[in-house]
Amino acid sequence: MSDNIAVRMAPSPSGFLHVGAARTAIFNYLFARHHGGKFIIRVEDTDEKRSSEEMIQAILEGLKWMNIDWDGEIHFQSKRFDVYREHALNLLNDDKAYYCYCTPDELNEKRQKAQKEKRTFLYDRKCRDLSDEDRAAMDAEGRRKVLRIKMPIEGEGSFDDVIAGTLKRDYRELDDWIIMRPDGRCTYNFCCVVDDHLMGISHVIRGNDHITNTFKQVVTYDALGWKRPVFAHIPLILGKDKSKISKRHGAVSVTEYRNQGIFPETLFNFLSLLGWNPGDDREIMTRDELIEAFRLERISPRNAVFDPVKLEWMNSEYIRRMDDNELLDKARWSLIEAGLTTRLSIESHWKWHLRVVQLLKERVKTLNDFPRMARYFYTDEFDYDEKGQKKHFFKEPDDSLDMLKRFRDELSRVGDDFRQDEIEAALRGLSEKMHIKPALLIHPTRLAVTGMTGGPGLFELMELLGKEKCLQRINRAIEYIQQKPD
Numbered sequence: 001m002s003d004n005i006a007v008r009m010a011p012s013p014s015g016f017l018h019v020g021a022a023r024t025a026i027f028n029y030l031f032a033r034h035h036g037g038k039f040i041i042r043v044e045d046t047d048e049k050r051s052s053e054e055m056i057q058a059i060l061e062g063l064k065w066m067n068i069d070w071d072g073e074i075h076f077q078s079k080r081f082d083v084y085r086e087h088a089l090n091l092l093n094d095d096k097a098y099y100c101y102c103t104p105d106e107l108n109e110k111r112q113k114a115q116k117e118k119r120t121f122l123y124d125r126k127c128r129d130l131s132d133e134d135r136a137a138m139d140a141e142g143r144r145k146v147l148r149i150k151m152p153i154e155g156e157g158s159f160d161d162v163i164a165g166t167l168k169r170d171y172r173e174l175d176d177w178i179i180m181r182p183d184g185r186c187t188y189n190f191c192c193v194v195d196d197h198l199m200g201i202s203h204v205i206r207g208n209d210h211i212t213n214t215f216k217q218v219v220t221y222d223a224l225g226w227k228r229p230v231f232a233h234i235p236l237i238l239g240k241d242k243s244k245i246s247k248r249h250g251a252v253s254v255t256e257y258r259n260q261g262i263f264p265e266t267l268f269n270f271l272s273l274l275g276w277n278p279g280d281d282r283e284i285m286t287r288d289e290l291i292e293a294f295r296l297e298r299i300s301p302r303n304a305v306f307d308p309v310k311l312e313w314m315n316s317e318y319i320r321r322m323d324d325n326e327l328l329d330k331a332r333w334s335l336i337e338a339g340l341t342t343r344l345s346i347e348s349h350w351k352w353h354l355r356v357v358q359l360l361k362e363r364v365k366t367l368n369d370f371p372r373m374a375r376y377f378y379t380d381e382f383d384y385d386e387k388g389q390k391k392h393f394f395k396e397p398d399d400s401l402d403m404l405k406r407f408r409d410e411l412s413r414v415g416d417d418f419r420q421d422e423i424e425a426a427l428r429g430l431s432e433k434m435h436i437k438p439a440l441l442i443h444p445t446r447l448a449v450t451g452m453t454g455g456p457g458l459f460e461l462m463e464l465l466g467k468e469k470c471l472q473r474i475n476r477a478i479e480y481i482q483q484k485p486d
């Protein structure tokens, strides 16, 4: 079976990899790898004026980042016009296509008329039955001409789709579309058929926004006498408001997710499950598990909803499952970029930085959370959380001052190795003496030493910060409370 399976991703150069295109690529990739078949990349740049190689770089970068590899060379349609032309002319010779001499002005007029009458504009087939003499006369005049395919005029076109079942369309809704422009360059639908055939594509897996194209393409396969591939049209990806996903919903390019600190494995896993499931309730799946489980038939015929909250949840699961050293290796760049530490510091104090990562591991959702949530480990320059200071410093400032001062004094008696169990004993001892709940001491202390109201266990983080720093920061908070004007 494997020799016969070949699929492709056929991006139009756009300068970035959209999550929708990435999911299509992933479904094709999983299908190919599941069957041991080929996954080909073909750039559909027949309409593109800008340099397609440049435009495709961002798409390839996104694929490489997600570790999606492809087979063989990348094909560029813009380099294959001769191939398409040859097949287009074959259709002409077989009387399955014809030259149309209608001028753009003439067609525009008809288009506008249709618009006014609120009809879809369809080419009226004026040139379909021109006589040989008429054609010769117009050629003699040097008239501009395009090649149009002869679509069936009546009846119903149909094809079987693995996901949507049998699809039908009345031929009266489709016109004799242009397969070759006046300059001899063929158009998208035609090039697509020729390439899919010549490249041995067995399954065309693409977005369902291409269904109308497929009705045109199946007629082309039939006209050329070629076997149709199997079609699987994937439903759309919607935002949470049920409209097609776009910039309004947040990031739509794969690179943006990379910049947000999402792992490539997470995005791959997440996109695989957008409109497909393994038939059980597994959600966190490795690439190999996804390849093993992938079945085209399990793609849902319903539109999928992109939930960024779930993506973050999934990423936090990846973080939790990751080896601590590997996590530090990945997180360190965001800490360095944020100016909190240096490469040298991380290399020479690996264990200390590892401890920071271990303390935050359960709390971060993306790599970008590290610099935000770890700031106080690296610098004294942080502000006190606004709501936190109102509640824990200034609600009863005299009480807060009293508590912080007494706790500071208790802490100064804790040994210099500043072990978390001893810090905890000091705090609990003091709370008993003061007849208050430990939480009443914990909150202002946390705010004093971290500037934040939440985070890892207070005693653990204080141990890591060390005695001197904790005392300094508590003193600083005491001054801050004392100096704050009423």
Ligand code: GLU
Pocket (backbone or CB within 6 Å): 009, 010, 011, 012, 044, 192, 205, 206, 207, 210
């Ligand atoms: N070039 C088309 C697109 O980017 C894909 C066409 C196809 O997969 O057949 O939407």
